Amino acid sequence: MWQQLCAELKDSNFTVLAIAEESRGAETARPWIEAAKPDYPCLIDVDHVVAARYGMVNVPQAVWIDEDGRIVRGPETAGSTDHFRRMDLATRTMAPEDMTARLAARAAYMDAVKDWVRTGRHALDADAARAALPEITPEIARADVHFRLGLFLREQGREGEAAAQFAEAARLHPDSWNMWRQAADLDAIGNSGGPAFWARVKALGERPYYPPPDLPGFPAGAIG
Amino acid sequence: MGRIILTEEGRHEAPSGTGLWLSAADALHITGWELKPEGMCRGALCVPLPASATTPGEVDIAAFWAKLGAPVVSDGGEVWSLGVAPQDRRAALETLEAPDFSLPDLDGRMHSLSDLRGKKTLLVTWASW
Known part of the structure; x- marks a missing residue:
């Protein structure tokens, strides 16, 4: 597109x-x-x-x-x-x-x-x-270093340790779908569209997964 | 194999050692901060070091990073991940000058955001997952 x-x-x-x-x-x-x-x-x-x-x-x-x-x-x-x-x-x-x-x-x-x-x-x-810029909290900054360490460990074949780092990153930065979904694809690409993904989306409740931009044609608030 | 130090700029190696104690030369090469009598310096900025975080010619980067308010984590062994302080990240964004980066395309050729200066640019992320 x-x-x-x-x-x-x-x-x-x-x-x-x-x-x-x-x-x-x-x-x-x-x-x-x-x-x-x-x-x-x-x-x-x-x-x-x-x-x-x-x-x-x-x-x-x-x-x-x-x-x-x-x-x-x-x-x-x-x-x-x-x-x-x-x-x-x-x-x-x-x-x-x-x-x-x-x-x-x-x-x-x-x-x-x-x-x-x-x-x-x-x-x-x-x-x-x-x-309109996003907040960068100390937790988000810490999530970044855990995520990077997780990527390195995964590449080295240390998958269990990598998963622990990804879990910590997701805990520190729960709003990041980028981090969570990259961790969730440990077993297979596309796995992140599985039940765990849907459960996490459902847990958003009224909060949006894709917050609409403040532009013409986008009603405020979540859908679904 | 020595230590691996991961930063946003890339991967670095340093000889094995205690914690994240580095020689002044390695510290400068890996972090851009130079050990001087007044502390760790980058450009005009110097940050004093606690006495426990330095010996002649060596510096405890983990302690220095903590002093900066920046995150640092290790695997409990020889792999270290150094991050950016949240206030520095936010300050960089608040200048509204788009943070630059250099990344490869599919063929491994490097491109920088700043190469596109002079054009309106839609910087958009996507993923296959």
């Missing part, structure tokens, strides 16, 4: 920079990147450095950066919604109206990006951009 956005904006001074938060490395990301045939750079972030530096907790999240390298919108959900939480888990299907609403939200996000690129609209002024 980012390729289409880039194509539509090819005459503008714009690019997407896609970061795969992929602790298993480039080969895990390769099939998706090759299928997207991107004109924009797709980078592999094995250690989740980008997530750590920007305070990101899930994917997809995006940051809008202007021509001078300044953040004009900090990390926020990039077009995804919580409609998936209402899907029928037996058939893995969503109600038609939810599918429609989901696609509409994605289109609204793309429209907002295009609007920004073409007119500057939706860029926040410095105070508002600062106010």
Whole structure:
């Protein structure tokens, strides 16, 4: 979908920079990147450095950066919604109206990006951009070092010790789906869509999995 | 095999030793902080060290990191993970200057965010999981 956005904006001074938060490395990301045939750079972030530096907790999240390298919108959900939480888990299907609403939200996000690129609209002024930045708590900073240690230990084949580090990271930074899901895929890629994932999503209750951005077309609050 | 020290900038090796005591040269190479008579210094900034955290030519980086308010953890053996203090992370973001990074593409070629200066950039994360 980012390729289409880039194509539509090819005459503008714009690019997407896609970061795969992929602790298993480039080969895990390769099939998706090759299928997207991107004109924009797709980078592999094995250690989740980008997530750590920007305070990101899930994917997809995006940051809008202007021509001078300044953040004009900090990390926020990039077009995804919580409609998936209402899907029928037996058939893995969503109600038609939810599918429609989901696609509409994605289109609204793309429209907002295009609007920004073409007119500057939706860029926040410095105070508002600062106010919207994520908190970085001491616990989050500690979670980062446990996560990095876990990745190293996993690579060394010390899976049990790695799992303990990932568990500690998730305990310290419970809002980070990035960390939790990378730990949960210890056995198999895709495992993170299993029962433990759904239980954790359910435990959010009224809280959103994908907090909607403050942009046109996104009603406030969680869905599902 | 010696010690492995993981930082956000990468992986470093140091000879085996006690805890995270490092030679001044290793400390500088790995952390960017230089041991001086007044403490640990980086640029114009010097942070005094407790007497227990230094001997001539050596420094206890774990103690120094704690003094910085930055996280440090080990596997109980020779692997150490050094983090960034939350207040430093937040301060960097609050400048609104987008934190730079360099990462490889599928072919291993390195790209930096700062290469894109002059363009509006949508920095977006995704994952296969």
